[in-house]
Amino acid sequence: MAVARERGHQVVSLSRAEWVDLVTGRGLDQALQDVETVIDVAGIQTLSTKKAVDYFTNATQNLLAAGKTAGVKHHVVLSIVGIDKANSGLYAGKLVQEDEAKHGGIPWTILRSTQFHEFVPMSIKAASVGPLVFVPTMATQPVAAKEVAAALxxxxxxxxxxxxxxxxxxRTEQLKDLVAAYLAKTQQKKRIVPLRVPGAMGKAMRNGTLVPAPGSAVGRQTFLEWLDTIDA
Structure with a gap:
């Protein structure tokens, strides 16, 4: 939102704080009046394929239906790199979101990005058990959230x-190295336990599927540069 405002755009937030609910459609018709472009960065934190698919199906259909009624001319979606090869959990939901946007009757743009730098502390919080943190074997190429916002x-x-x-x-990194750097920066005494995730998702994590292919756009800020900006 800050990037759009800095460039002189009028911005409307479609959040529950403004009494808008994407899943039920509450408040969408009124919120989208006079809106020309929607940037959909909505998300859900879940490992459940069903929950992710249900959420993105309902939210995207409601957003597109209200957008058509309001005369929205452009629907922009933020998605995730590699979701075609790791079709489960959140990634399955994002594939549904992309498909709904493509067939929703509003001209569209889809940008897939890698995980933000903030993915690392989120992973630590979610995967910590006492003094242990379970870290999947994963090649990743984290990007600055502000750079993704600017691209959107x-x-x-x-x-x-x-x-x-x-x-x-x-830069392409191993998640365990980023976790170790974050733990050291924030002075957290946790032991990293490597975790080999099974199935298609685990294979995608390990073989580089979740890293952009050659010819993709490349951000500037490295993870370590981002780490220098946070308080210990």
Whole structure:
């Protein structure tokens, strides 16, 4: 929102704080009046494929239906790199979101990005048990959230383009190394326990599927540079 406002755009937030609920559709018709472009960055924290699919189906259908009624001209979606090869949990829901946008009757743009730098502390919080933190074997290319926000506003300003090049950070890293760096920075005495995730998701984590392909857009800020900006 800050990036869009800095560029002179009027911004409306579609959040529960403004009494808008994407899942039920409450408040959408009124909130989207006079809106030309929607940037959909809605999400849910879950490992359940059913919950993710249900959420993104309902939220995206409601958002598109209200957008058509309001005369929205462009629907921009933030998605995740590699979801075609890891179709479970949250990624399955994001695939549904993309498909709904493609067939929702509003000209669209989809930007897939890698995980934000903040993914690391979120993973630590979710996977900690006492002094242990369970870390999946995963190649990742984390990107700055502000750079993704800028890319989304660029996409909104450019008009409907379909699927645009993926966006990732400047370096491919191993998640365990990023977790170790974050724990050291924040002085948390936890022991890292490597975790081999089974199935298609685990394979995608290990083989680089979740890292952007050559020719993708590349951000500037590395994880360690981001880490220097946070308080210990």
């Amino acid at each position: 506003v660029d996409a909104a300003e450019a008009g409907p383009q379909g699927r645009i090049p993926d966006l990732g950070g400047p």
